[in-house]
Amino acid sequence: MFTSSLGIASGPDLLRLLAVPVFAWAAYRDVRTRRVPNRTWLPLVAAGVLALAWDLLSFGSSGVGLEFLVRTVVSLGFVAPLGYVFWRIGGFGGADAKAIITLAVVFPVYPAYELLGGTYPVYAAPLGVFSFTILSNAVLAGLVYPLVLAVRNLPRAELTPAMFVGRPVRLEDVPREYGRLLESPEGFTRRGLDLDALRMYLRWRGIDFTDLRNDPDRYRGSIPADPNTPGDGSIDDGDDASGTDSPPVEPIEGDPWAADAFLADHAAYGTTPAELRAGLSVVSDSGRGSVWITPGIPFIFPILAGLLAALTFGDLLFWVLSTAGL
Missing domain, CATH: 1.20.120 (Four Helix Bundle (Hemerythrin (Met), subunit A))
Known part of the structure; x- marks a missing residue:
């Protein structure tokens, strides 16, 4: 040439x-x-x-x-x-x-x-x-x-499969992170809740992450009467909520966290009701101070x-x- x-x-x-x-x-x-x-x-x-x-x-x-x-x-x-x-x-x-x-x-x-x-x-x-x-x-x-992740996680002295694919973050910082949970109520998982889907769920309910953590039973056992538009789950400069928390009504039978109701109208990046329920159970656990997530690179x-x-x-x-x- x-x-x-x-x-x-x-x-x-x-x-x-x-x-x-x-x-x-x-x-x-x-x-x-x-x-x-x-x-x-x-x-x-x-x-x-x-x-x-x-x-x-x-x-x-x-x-x-x-x-x-x-x-x-x-x-x-x-x-x-x-x-x-x-x-x-x-x-x-x-x-x-x-x-x-x-x-x-x-x-x-x-x-x-x-x-x-x-x-x-x-x-x-x-x-x-x-x-x-x-x-x-x-x-x-x-x-x-x-390998880089594993070396960085070694000083924490936590030997877990998650150390090769993720990092621990404080629970209060989860709404400001991208990635996916590496934990379920049963332990380590590579199919944990996508944090974009978590933000979408919070905005759908019109609540912030602190509301969920402070009173998980209220949201586990109810469905919002007037859901908000969930957006795309991106991190913005505002609160986690994009609307107001409407008075909850009785839950749909057999639908804890109203996961089926939420995902019936919103795909949330392929999240399944089981993944959403498992993830919400993890992040609302008052006994946890931190959680492992993928870096989301x-x-x-x-x-x-x-x-x-x-x-x-x-x-x-x-x-x-x-x-x-x-």
């Missing part, structure tokens, strides 16, 4: 670097709010399509390379659908899936950057599909995180790390396997 006037990279590869600030902003936004607007990805997808068209035109009369076409087809036909499939089965959030699909469009093949006498990325995998390299790097970065953060590692070092998995003689 043609290099730019700066002698650093081809025009399409320079255009692809727009992904770095966009993904950095998306990771920051996702960590802080767990919400990444859809409009984040559309301009980057457009830039990727433009870069791909530019690449095709830059081949000129020499013809389009077969390897380039094959790698592009693999990126668009395998990596992009992979993000969608993992979202459908619950492995990724919606923003994570869109990020992977975007990467498949922006980085179908390895870019090349000349800087400080070196060429980057340094290590290219034989497959040559750069979006797959980014994804494999992201998975490796995600695998490191449980979205996968976009490891994707950003994988992207930066891929642009500089290259394919970490390929390097590890090559170093080990595999």
